[in-house]
Amino acid sequence: MNAERQFIPLDIAVLTISDTRTAENDSSGQALVTALTQAGHHLFEKTIVTDDIYQIRAVLSRWIADVAVNAVITTGGTGVTGRDGTPEAVLPLLDKVLEGFGEVFRMISYQDIKSSTLQSRALAGVANATYIFCVPGSTNACRTAWDSLIKDQLDYRTRPCNLVQLMPRLLEK
Template sequence: MTEAREFLPLNLAVLTVSDSRTEANDSSGQTLVSGLTEAGHRLHDKKIVPDDIYRIRAVVSQWIADPAVHAIISTGGTGVTGRDGTPEAVTPLLDKMLDGFGEVFRMISYQDIKSSTMQSRALAGVANGTYIFCVPGSSGACRTAWENLIKDQLDFRTRPCNLVQLMPRLLEK
């Protein structure tokens, strides 16, 4: 018999990477905030930064250094244009990549957007014991990532395993 697990609310930060979004029109960031709060997690912080790798890296680094932040979800900047730099900003900060996240995200997205999914450079990893998920900037992509991947992995009750149960061991040497 498997013992029952209780939900463990986490502190999450949401970063919108965009040259044009504001709090008034940030539908992607709001999709993520709604998803995480409806699931029972706490919004620790939310910011919007322009598509600039150093500004992205500064915010993510600040949250990585804050022990109260358990996970970061960024939206935007994962495409292939000259201004899309979220992967370049975040990857050097990661201690470990979660390669399966991007692979599965693109597989799921293929059902909706077909071959256009190859333009997505969605990624995830862990840095200083903090999970980081970088997803495309559309609200549909945010919903896909949250509902199909992130929500269950940030839920301690998910079987057979989840990312929350690994949190106590993330900083082991």
């Protein structure tokens, strides 16, 4: 029997990492909030921190430790300038890295921004049964990541497989 799967809304947190964005001008963070809520998910919390690895880790660690948070999407800090430190902040917190996320994100982005996609250090992984997605700070990059990758993988109805169906097993030893 192949019964249709029901949508499972997740609690998702959004973290904007920027030295210049504020609640009033954070178009990338707001685009992610709009996208996830329109998809039927719940916003757990949204916050902005400066591009400082310890501030990033502090917020992420709190969300990773909170069993109510199913996923986190960060925007910003994935480039190569001296202040871009999101990968350095996040990687030590991850239990497992989803290598394909960054690879596929760059492949998709190449269609729009050509070789500039080489500057993106987008990544994803899982920490304490919480999915973490780190995407660039541009609003277009956030929309690309959500529409082309994250949305379907956080939808239990996506076949042949999705990240939601793995959630009960993430803490297995």
